[in-house]
Amino acid sequence: MSAQLVLSLSVVLILALGVPVLFLLSSKLGPQESTKNSKNIPYESGITHCVGGCDNRFSVKFYLVAILFVLFDVEIVFMFPWAVRVRELGYFGLFEMFAFIALLVLGLIYIYRSGALKWQ
Amino acid sequence: MGDISYLLPLLFVGVGAVVLMLLSYTKSLSISSIAKIALGFLVLAFISNVYYFGELHKVYPYENVFFGMIVSDTYSVYFNSILLVGAIATILIGWDYFRPDRRFTGEFFSLLLFSTFGMMLLVQSAELLSAFIALEIASLSLYVMIGFQTDNIRRVEASYRYLVLGSLSGVLFLFGTALIYASTKTTFLGNIGVELLPQTGKDISLAIGGATLILITFLFKISAFPFQNWTIDVYDGSPLPVSAYMASTFKVAVFAFMLRFVAMDLGYIKDYWDGLLMGVIILTLAYGTFLALAQNNLKRMLASSSIVHTGYLLIAFVSIDIIGESASSSIIYYLIAYFLSAMGAFGLISYISSSDKLRLTYEDFKGFSHVRPYMSAMLSIFMLSLAGLPGTIGFIGKFYIFSGAIEAGYTVLATSAILATFISIYYYFKLIALMYFYPSPILSNVPPLKGLPPIFIGFIAIAVLWGGIGNTFIAFFPSIDFLIDVAKLSHRSLFLQ
Numbered sequence: 001m002s003a004q005l006v007l008s009l010s011v012v013l014i015l016a017l018g019v020p021v022l023f024l025l026s027s028k029l030g031p032q033e034s035t036k037n038s039k040n041i042p043y044e045s046g047i048t049h050c051v052g053g054c055d056n057r058f059s060v061k062f063y064l065v066a067i068l069f070v071l072f073d074v075e076i077v078f079m080f081p082w083a084v085r086v087r088e089l090g091y092f093g094l095f096e097m098f099a100f101i102a103l104l105v106l107g108l109i110y111i112y113r114s115g116a117l118k119w120q
Numbered sequence: 121m122g123d124i125s126y127l128l129p130l131l132f133v134g135v136g137a138v139v140l141m142l143l144s145y146t147k148s149l150s151i152s153s154i155a156k157i158a159l160g161f162l163v164l165a166f167i168s169n170v171y172y173f174g175e176l177h178k179v180y181p182y183e184n185v186f187f188g189m190i191v192s193d194t195y196s197v198y199f200n201s202i203l204l205v206g207a208i209a210t211i212l213i214g215w216d217y218f219r220p221d222r223r224f225t226g227e228f229f230s231l232l233l234f235s236t237f238g239m240m241l242l243v244q245s246a247e248l249l250s251a252f253i254a255l256e257i258a259s260l261s262l263y264v265m266i267g268f269q270t271d272n273i274r275r276v277e278a279s280y281r282y283l284v285l286g287s288l289s290g291v292l293f294l295f296g297t298a299l300i301y302a303s304t305k306t307t308f309l310g311n312i313g314v315e316l317l318p319q320t321g322k323d324i325s326l327a328i329g330g331a332t333l334i335l336i337t338f339l340f341k342i343s344a345f346p347f348q349n350w351t352i353d354v355y356d357g358s359p360l361p362v363s364a365y366m367a368s369t370f371k372v373a374v375f376a377f378m379l380r381f382v383a384m385d386l387g388y389i390k391d392y393w394d395g396l397l398m399g400v401i402i403l404t405l406a407y408g409t410f411l412a413l414a415q416n417n418l419k420r421m422l423a424s425s426s427i428v429h430t431g432y433l434l435i436a437f438v439s440i441d442i443i444g445e446s447a448s449s450s451i452i453y454y455l456i457a458y459f460l461s462a463m464g465a466f467g468l469i470s471y472i473s474s475s476d477k478l479r480l481t482y483e484d485f486k487g488f489s490h491v492r493p494y495m496s497a498m499l500s501i502f503m504l505s506l507a508g509l510p511g512t513i514g515f516i517g518k519f520y521i522f523s524g525a526i527e528a529g530y531t532v533l534a535t536s537a538i539l540a541t542f543i544s545i546y547y548y549f550k551l552i553a554l555m556y557f558y559p560s561p562i563l564s565n566v567p568p569l570k571g572l573p574p575i576f577i578g579f580i581a582i583a584v585l586w587g588g589i590g591n592t593f594i595a596f597f598p599s600i601d602f603l604i605d606v607a608k609l610s611h612r613s614l615f616l617q
């Protein structure tokens with residue numbers, strides 16, 4: 001194996017091992033929980049008195065809307081590279097993007113008509 | 121007809137999936153009419169696919185749009201036919217099983233078509249990234265199909281287990297693709313092989329690592345030894361028609377892609393895998409046999425015996441660089457044999473248990489032949505074929521694989537496979553013995569032989585027998601020789617320019 005290969009492989013290995021280890025260590029390395037009450041208030045978010053514990057159950061509608069939002073939001077990622085190169089790609093790129101969006105619209109129609117966006 | 125005719129099967133299935141998705145929200149159509157529409161699209165796709173069956177060709181349709189990422193050759197047409205028949209069979213054998221009171225809705229059929237679309241795309245992809253996307257389309261739809269009955273905790277558990285493990289193996293495929301790209305600067309099948317030739321004098325250790333990661337994904341999806349843990353629980357937890365669909369079609373599609381990849385590109389890398397694969401095969405055979413012996417539930421027995429069949433298939437896979445054409449045609453033929461027998465067995469059991477929520481064990485079949493003689497006969501045919509007895513299609517499939525292994529010099533593998541076959545006779549014949557040699561039936565409330573599914577399963581049973589003895593009786597009718605010839609043509613079409 002060439003030196004470059006060893007280097008790149010070890011970078012991948014270090015990243016793959018380092019990130020989870022850092023996550024696990026973060027509770028030890030990061031800011032320790034203070035005993036003072038005023039420091040634990042989630043300030044600047046408008047909530048001064050939290051209701052209930054952290055394992056409260058929310059209505060499933062929140063999750064549904066959130067997951068639908070993520071689904072359609074991520075598609076923007078594919079549009080940015082196209083938007084940057086729109087002139088070079090020309091009509092071919094335009095057609096491809098419209099085909100892509102058309103498929104998304106079909107999905108949106110399904111979601112809308114099946115009542116997933118209703119809040120009742 | 122132009123390029124479009126080569127893409128028609130894919131288009132029919134893809135458009136059908138979207139149409140069914142849009143039809144299913146209205147809830148005005150009954151589930152059987154939605155099933156009929158799905159069947160219509162699949163049959164249209166099958167007809168447009170069969171048009172090119174057995175014709176030696178290799179076309180990259182719309183090369184200015186897809187840049188040669190999708191290919192249509194004899195090989196893909198052959199496998200698409202198997203996949204489409206599998207999807208059609210799934211709908212037909214589940215005709216009485218998919219009912220609204222079981223929480224099956226129109227979306228289920230849309231997902232079935234999406235999954236078939238993904239598998240067909242996998243068979244037709246000539247590039248690693250599009251293969252990954254196809255694999256994910258097929259798997260993601262399957263995850264949802266398994267857990268479609270959300271009120272049943274076992275379905276949800278099976279779906280979740282398959283989702284987590286399947287996604288992990290998908291990641292390995294992607295990382296393997298990245299490594300291969302880093303080493304060869306291409307992801308197109310055919311070009312990779314050229315870059316890996318020893319004459320180029322390149323360092324290919326990275327590509328070996330990448331290809332091995334893809335091999336791991338492949339072994340996972342076909343449930344070979346170290347990655348077989350999910351198989352029994354997932355098959356057992358899924359609705360029976362879905363288990364049949366998974367066991368027969370998905371394995372076919374994954375094998376089709378890997379066979380194409382190895383035959384076209386990895387002939388040189390495969391030498392590094394020889395020891396590894398031999399260990400995998402022997403352990404797969406041993407472990408699968410051991411699992412199958414321990415089961416009392418029929419569905420779990422069929423799931424564990426599918427691991428053993430994976431072992432048989434891998435034997436031909438190993439010998440592919442030594443006896444290329446006959447090895448790949450024996451894989452292709454064995455896939456058909458296993459597909460027919462497993463589809464029939466799963467289908468019949470799902471039909472028998474469709475009246476109540478039985479979990480069928482061996483004991484339930486005591487004296488079954490006295491109540492339902494025809495069903496027992498069909499079930500016996502499928503068991504005989506799975507065990508590989510002469511007179512059935514399973515025998516011919518095993519014969520080609522074992523003789524190919526001996527020809528290629530893998531005597532150890534052939535011997536262990538034959539041993540596994542001997543032992544398999546025990547767990548297949550146990551069912552036949554219980555059905556015929558007990559006086560009084562235990563199973564009551566079995567639906568009579570009526571309606572679409574039994575007729576279709578009867579057809580499969582006849583096909584299984586036909587594949588075994590058809591040639592001896594009627595020489596001029598399409599039979600084994602025809603299928604083997606087309607399988608050889610398919611292998612040749614891979615290397616057309």
